[in-house]
Amino acid sequence: METLLNKEDVQTVLGEVRRFARGVVSSNVERPEHSLPRDSMDALVAEATEAGFIPDAGGDPTGLWVDLDDPLGLALSARTIETLASVNPGIAWSCHVRAMPVWLARRLNRPEALDEKETVVTLQGCYGLGRTALPRYLAGAKLVADDRAMLKDWLMPAQKDARRVVHAPTGFDGVLSPYFDGEAVGWMRQPIDALDPLPVGPTLGLDEVDAVALASSEAGTPLGLEDPEEARNIFAEALVIESLALVAVGLGCLRHGRDLAREQAKARKQGGRSIAHHPAVQSLVGSADSAVAVVDALLDRMADGPLRGSRVGDVFAIRAEAHPLLCRGATDALQVFGGSGYMQDVGMEKVLRDSQQLRLMGGTPGDLARFVAEWERVR
Amino acid sequence: MNPQPHLDGYLSAEHPLSPRGLFADLPAAIRPVVTPKLATIWEQDTATLPRGLAQARRRYRSFAERELRHRSTAVDLAPHPTPGEVLPSLADLLKTAGREGMLTDLLPRPFGSASLGSYRYPLVWTQALRTEELARVCAGQMLFLSAHSLGVIPIIFAGDLSAIRRFVLPAYGQSIAGDPHVFAYAITEPSAGSDAEEGHGASISRPGVVAKRVNGGWSLRGRKIFISGGDIAKSITVFAALEDEGIESWTCFLVTNDMPGFEVVRNELKMGMRASAAAELAFHDVFVPDDHVIGKPRQGWAINRATLNASRYAVAGMAVGLAQGATEAAIDFACRTRLAGKSLMDFQEVQLQIADMMTETAAIRGMLWQAARKAYVARQDRSSMCKFHCTDEAVRVVEMALELMGNHGTLHGSAVEKMYRDARLTQIFEGTNQINRLAVIEDQQEQFLARIERN
16 A cells, blocks of 8 residues: 655644644634634634645545545544644534544545535434444444344434434534444434434533534435445444544643643742642642653554554543543643632633543443443454 | 333342342341331431431421522523622522521521531531532532631631620521621632641741731731632631731631722632632721731631631532432433433443442441541541542542433533532632641641651
8 A cells, every 4th residue: 555644744744733723723712711702613614624634525635534544644633633632622623523524425435425514423322332232233243133222222212302412513504423224334414404403502521612412313315335344344433533533632632731730830839839849739740741641652552554443442442541541630730720720711620621521422431441342252 | 101120130129039028028026127118328328317417407408409409500501790799599599598597507596597406416517418418409509608607617716705796696697587698718819729728838828918907906908819709798707917927827807898998809710619609809908997806816827727627527518419419310310311222220331330429429428427426526637538538539429420421411401510510629629639638647647756756
């Protein structure tokens, strides 16, 4: 396979992303206590698209989640998201949300999947990760009746008030959703109106992004996949990409929080000297430092090599440990601030809320760990 | 619809192997010993309390369900009030709480609203029961109603009967009459957070609020920050150092909000517990007459430490309440959510998480009650142990509830999302949990020193 990217290319692109993040994005989010207005978010995403960091639906796309057969493609995308997240996690997540449908439409070879003006991809069903049924399906194990019932209900729940939760900027018109036809997961393009979108108000974190609860509906246009093996691969690949995005956003977020904590430890005095000299504070800052270092290494491993659905178990296993670490680092970083860490204008409480939010999206650490156990057992 | 006979993986009560039925067949003399009555954990715990405290616990729960539950979401989402502004809903709550004796329960009737019988038990125990039940429903409103007691305790601990008669009793009378008179407690300064809560740091810190001797009293200058309820308080116990002296000169002054030079500068934008404002207070040469000194000059540090020793039990109570509330919310979610034809409660992984949450909550409640039961003297080591351990574990329980609910837990409507933001404060205020760990060592240091000498 021809290698399109080399390490210098990656560094060059990341340098541009860094300049964009620090030069353009940061000026929009200087006040952490103020949520970014929707029109500012739209303008930033448009600018990121213009700069080539987010792929456009038409033409020859560049940016996030493009060139994923390249051994450095995943790493470039993940580090792009991390860099943006170190300035604002919500904007980084929004960029991922915009890029994901482009990747999926290209992967499905169905450009018409993007007919809607703005489309988002939902991967998670109504609750958890489909228990043991999902790993069994993705590993190619023989499905039993309970697995089929679980996958069907997980992706398209029968309970009247069951809803899938989507975290994306509001205003999207269509959703690319997986569904289970009894044998394989297929994809469907659903108009938003068919899903009775219910705005659910503020969420724990990612203030810049809205949450919408979507009802279950069979209305939509199936995008059809004739090869069940390919269908399985595409779903697994999508889950790998989403996991990378979540960990990358979390890492960028904590990197920012860790830097804030370091600055605070240096500047703040207690007992007549800088608190950086107090072992209690050193332990807290060190906890954030080590969480950043460990998750940084884990992200390297997650993004190592070309995109393969078969890596979903490994990626989930890493994610299951990465998010609790990031949350521990964030809460310890906040504690360095004492009372001021609890105040919105300092920015630290947002780091913690965002970290917790990311831990709970796309399957919790517990869901991921149970997935991995079954995946390793059956594959 | 009839409830299902048993959860997946369990036996029904009618099954031949179910202990429920088998115990009923044991000899009559043994049956009462092995057959507990069906009861929730809350009912079991309440039954272990002395009668007066059990009644108080039921009363607090009833008040919280009636008065706090329906306000909880709205007051959390409301914009932060500017100084001098109170949400109408919270103003009503304050009046109701005053009339029902919830602002006056530090003193017995007829001076306050506590029953004489409740004084058979340590006051900190009653207060911990109160903060638990209120925080279980809404920690923000709990703080809105309870920070007031923190402002009164220094006056009581100063042992100054004249001050109690002149300041507390009239205020209590107003509150019971439906005209709430709220107190606040002001120790934290911009340059002294932990220094105000820990002796070694205090010994070398520079006081930020200073009292200068003037004719007939004192002139206070400086700022206090993060003062819970400072925006609505009519009376504030303010701790200030005397001019040209260190924090060892701290003196407690009763400042009223109508004194010239007193200003509520702003309310902070907080992560959680948003029903209660954290105010920044400025003292622009506020004249405080001599008869507004609580206790004697230079007794402030002692009064402050004694107050914290008592109030940290109440913070631990908040934590227990938050853990309990989160556990109940998770159970409710698990029982009403279905997946593939089953309730989530049928899934073992969900049962395991709920068992952990129930047990952690019971464990911290047990720790707190065990310590508070004999806390006629509020010991620093015990109160700090309860404060940091209960709050750390409560946050862990709330995180478990979030985990159980997954991305549904992140939604404001889940209630647990708010509980997480609320619970995080308990690890910070009344001394960070790091400071509270050091407080345990400080209180036990003679034991350690004796050992070091022997070795």
